[in-house]
Amino acid sequence: MLFTIDNTVAYCYTGGKPYKPSQPTAVFIHGAQNDHSVWALQTRYFAHHGWNVLAVDLPGHGRSGGAAKASVEDLARWILAVLDAAGAPKAMLIGHSMGSLIALEAAYLAPDRVSHLAMLGSTYPMKVSPALLETALHDEQAAIDMVNIWSHSSIAQKPSFPGPGFYAMGGARRLKQRIAALNPAHVFHTDFYACNAYANGEIAAASVHCPTVFIFGARDMMTPPKSTKLLTSAIAHGTVVQVDSGHELMAEQPDAVLDALFAFAQSTPA
16 A cells, blocks of 8 residues: 655555454554565454454565654654554554554554553663674664674574474565665664664653553564563553564564464454
8 A cells, every 4th residue: 555645655564454344453663774574464354354464564674665754752653643544543553663652652652542551572772882883874784794693592693493485584685675775775773773762662652552562572682582671661551572582583473473463453453
């Protein structure tokens, strides 16, 4: 599905189903240097089980045009513009890593438009080391390689994971390389800058009253579970689910992530 937002094309994957105003809507928001494809299993299941799906490509990523936005606040406003363009009065927001901060900020900006909030691989503050910021700006391939290692648990770093014919770590690397090839304007650095600069997380989290779930990877080295206490304390009514994975939990544990998300979505009315 294509929309025009700020005079620029915005792409949303719908899981192979048309948008139906009578159904609840789930918006899936990817992380840094990624696109909608990281949600392959989860989006198709939701779309075929009674939900509208809008899995966005953020500006400057994948099939969406324009420049990558350098602040979480601007990206949150863009997500709300996607809801406007789709004609969705409210939605469940599901975000991974950087996408989780975008979902959080959108819930802060427009609480009446967010029915549920799901934050995967999240933490706050989401600080990025100066060395990684510098590398992402001047040697993007090196940054991709570093992040790809840190994002996967040790078992996921072998070929044939999660099964014969698959290579989760190789697929993640190629996706980041593809985003870099589609948009050579240092998208990785822009995404990291947005995460590092975001300063409204504590205030935003304290304002959240909608049903919330946190899904963390037990082996996550990028946003380790022990770093999440500020968020989980601020949103004390939220449910915490932990899966046996690294930061790329949708690829390492796709079924467990889907089970947690869909059970949460069905537990309270949209």
